[in-house]
Amino acid sequence: MDELKIVPMEARHLDALAELERVCFSSPWTRAGLAAELQNPGAVFAVAELGGEVAGYAGMNCVLDECYVDNVAVFPKHRRKGIARALMERLTAAALARDASFVSLEARVSNTGAVALYEGLGFREAGRRPGFYSNPKEDALILTKYLKQQ
Numbered sequence: 001m002d003e004l005k006i007v008p009m010e011a012r013h014l015d016a017l018a019e020l021e022r023v024c025f026s027s028p029w030t031r032a033g034l035a036a037e038l039q040n041p042g043a044v045f046a047v048a049e050l051g052g053e054v055a056g057y058a059g060m061n062c063v064l065d066e067c068y069v070d071n072v073a074v075f076p077k078h079r080r081k082g083i084a085r086a087l088m089e090r091l092t093a094a095a096l097a098r099d100a101s102f103v104s105l106e107a108r109v110s111n112t113g114a115v116a117l118y119e120g121l122g123f124r125e126a127g128r129r130p131g132f133y134s135n136p137k138e139d140a141l142i143l144t145k146y147l148k149q150q
Contacts, residue, residue, distance in 0.1 A: 002050050002051035002052075003050075003051075004048060004049070004050050004055070004081075004082070004083065004086060005048070005049045005050075006046050006047070006048055006049075006086055006087060006090045007046065007047055007049060008045070008046060008047070009034070009037070009038065009045035009046065009047050009057060009059070010038070010047075011035070011038065013047045013054055013057070014031050014034050014035055015031065016053070016054035017031075017034050017047070017054065017057050018030065018031035018034060020054065020056065020057065020073050020074075020075055021034075021071075021073065023073075023075065023076065024073040024074075025071070025073070026133075026134070026135035026136075027134065027135065029070075029071065037059060037061075040061065042061050042062050042063055043059060043060070043061050043062075044059065044060050044061075044062065044067075044091060044094040044095075045057060045058070045059035045060075046058055046059070046087055046090045046091065046094075048074070048078075048083045048086060048087055050078060050081075050083070054075075055074060055075055055078040055081075055083050056072075056073055056074030056075060056078060056083045056084065056087060057071070057072075057073060057087065058071065058072040058073075058084070058087035058088060058090070058091055059071055059091075060091050060094075060095070060103065060105075062095065062098050062100060065098075065099060065100050065101040065102075066100065066101060066102060066104070067091070067094075067095040067098070067100045067102070067103045067104070068103075068104050068105065069088075069091060069103060069104070069105035072084055072087060072088065072105075072114070074087075084114075084117055085117060085120075085121065088117070088118070088121055089121070091103065092121070092145065092147075095147060096147055100147055101146065101147060101148045102144050102145060102146045102147055102148075103123075103144070103145045103147065104126065104142060104143065104144040104145075105118065105123070105142075105143055105144075106129060106132060106140035106141065106142055106143070107140060107141050107143060108133055108138050108139075108140060108141075109128075109138055109139045109140070109141055110138060115141060115143070118143045118145075119143070121145065122145045123143040123144060123145040124143065124144060124145070125141055125142070125143060126142045126143065126144040127141075127142040128140065128141055128142065129142060
């Protein structure tokens with residue numbers, strides 16, 4: 001089996017990540033939007049490489065002691081290999097290194113696989129955003145992992 005590597009997002013990843021966005025999301029980020037995150041000091045974007053190719057990525061933005069996950073995506077042929085888990089563990093480690101109080105994200109209510117993954121990583125439901133997603137219209141669960149005692 002090829003070795004999984006989690007590396008910081010670089011310009012060399014942008015074409016593959018823009019394609020991954022188109023494959024995974026009804027409202028994908030553009031290549032330019034992803035490129036802008038390379039210049040954002042509050043951004044933490046990590047790429048999963050498997051056998052030398054981009055398998056997935058995850059990114060978050062941190063402001064003060066709060067971190068918010070923007071996206072987690074894995075190419076369909078690489079799903080169910082622990083890639084999303086490894087990416088989320090890397091983001092959580094980065095949040096801890098920044099002395100963040102929590103990491104938070106939204107997930108489609110119907111995305112039971114993702115919700116189960118996040119709950120398995122210690123995220124808990126903190127609320128719901130009615131009608132947050134479009135194409136199709138759907139509520140989002142707000143899932144948060146507290147890194148410090150509340």
